[in-house]
Amino acid sequence: MQPPPSAVRETVTDRLEDTLDLLQSLVGYPTVSADSNLEMVADLASRLGDCGARVDLFSDESGTKANLFATLGPEGDGGLVLSGHTDVVPVEDQDWSSDPFVLLEHEELLYGRGTCDMKGFIAAATVMAREYSQLDLKRPLHFAFTYDEEVGCLGARSLVPELRKRGIKPAMAVIGEPTSMRVIEGHKGCCEYTVRFNGLEGHGSSPDLGVNAAEYAARYVMHLLSLRNDLVQRAPVQSPFTPPWTTINVGSIHGGVAHNVIAGKAEVEWEMRPVQNSDGEFVKRSIHHFVERELLPAMQNVHPDADIVTEVIGEVAGLEVMDDNAARDLVSRLVGANGAHVVPFGTEAGLFQELGMSVVVCGPGSIEQAHKPDEFVSVEQMRSCLTMLERLGDQLTV
Structure with a gap:
């Protein structure tokens, strides 16, 4: 027998209140990427453990950060991952109207750092774990809460190999x-x-006696730019992105100390945004060959200790659009969507896709509010998220 509509609404209201209470606690943890997230993940681990979940914490090398991975339901392959990152961006030099680490509700908007990006989703998923634990789950339900997404998806990049090593093979992920x-x-x-x-370095009057780092940096940049036309030609047919091809951007070039001194040091900061993983490999392979076969031999012919060192700031895999995507189809049914979209910002989704899962991104709040002062998520968005997660529960028992 189905409960009367008023009882259903009361249950939804109770879950919302619990979710907002938890969100208040999560916002209170100042988990800026530069700092520790251990208090927050310990709190979440305790709550999930109280629901009967099997909980693992995976620390980083410093011991100040940890990924949380928890599972309800049976062991085995398949099932679904609910994933979110615990870190937030800094608040320094931002003009906030209230304390960014104290949740403030005003006119149905919930203000605080991380409310939409993405502690709102984590709070909703954790509260729903109590409900899921009472269900006869037919397949595993996992919770993955990571560190340092905002600075290169470092936590997820560490978690995915750990799951592979342990033979954990979920079928789907919702980010x-x-x-x-x-x-x-x-x-x-x-x-x-x-x-x-x-x-x-050397005197500018005898450039042949030195190795001009600025000149080699310029040659490096020109090679990067020469790849742009190749990337345009490699754009997938009917690519949904704007622009539809992989882009390269040179963000900064620094080098040298004076007009008449051969530049001994130089630095180039650049990025690319691949529309497909093969483009990223193409660019890296091309630039590696150019450095190893042309630039370094020429530099070291004059000065054997000359070198070129590349620091990887972050490599966030894209989420490739797939014709067959069970996670997309499932979430579309749960939220009543008639179609799916693409976005310009990056997430951890591509890393989970590389593990063999079908992956979709869907959560409460607008990216337009993320990273800004007075970040917020609306109460209505939190209701919608809880509704999606409640409907998900029905799918986990069949």
């Missing part, structure tokens, strides 16, 4: 980034690099 509860099936990757050129 609860703020999409205004729209269903997102794809986004470009984002790869950022800093390249340092170490040459040999």
Whole structure:
């Protein structure tokens, strides 16, 4: 027998109140990427453990950060992952109207750092774990809460190999980034690099006696730019992105100390946003060959200690649009969406896709509010998220 509508609404209201209470606690943890997230993940681990979940914490090398991975339901392959990142961006030099680490509700809007990006989703998923634990789950339900997404998806990049090593093979993943509860099936990757050129200083009147790091940095940049036309030609047919091809951007070039001194050091900061993982490999392979076969031999012919060092700032895999995507189809049914979209911002979704899962991005709040002062998520968006997660529960028992 179904409960009367008023009872259903009361249950939804209770879950919402519990979710907002938890969100208040989560916002109170100042988990800026530069700082620890251990208190927050310990809180979440305790709550999930109280629901009967099997909980693991995976620390980083410093011991100040940890990923949380928890499971309800049976062991085995398949099932679904609800995933979110615990870190937030800094608040320094932002003009907030209230304490960013104290949740403030005003006119149905919930203000605080991380409310939409993405502690709102984490709070909703954790509260729903109590409900899921009472169900006869037919397949595993996992919770993955990671560290350092905002600085290169470091936590997820560490978690995915750990899952592979343990033989954990979920079938689907829902990444609860703020999409205004729209269903997102794809986004470009984002790869950022800093390249340092170490040459040999000398007097500008005898350039042949030195190794001009600035000149080699310029040649490096020109090679990068020469790849742009190749990337345009490699654009997938009917690519949904704007622009439809992989882009390269040179963000900064630094080098040298004076007009009449051969530049001994130079630095290039650049990024690319692949529409497909093969483009990223194409660019890296091309630039590696150019450095190893042309630039370094020429530099070291003059000065054997000259070198070129590349620092990987972050390599965030894109979420490739797939014709067959069970996670997209499931979430579309749950939220009543008629279609899926792509977005320009990056998420951890591509890393889970590389593990063999079908992946979708869908969560409460707008990306337009993320990273800004007075970040907020609306109460209505939180209701919509809880409704989606409640409907998910029905799918986990069949």
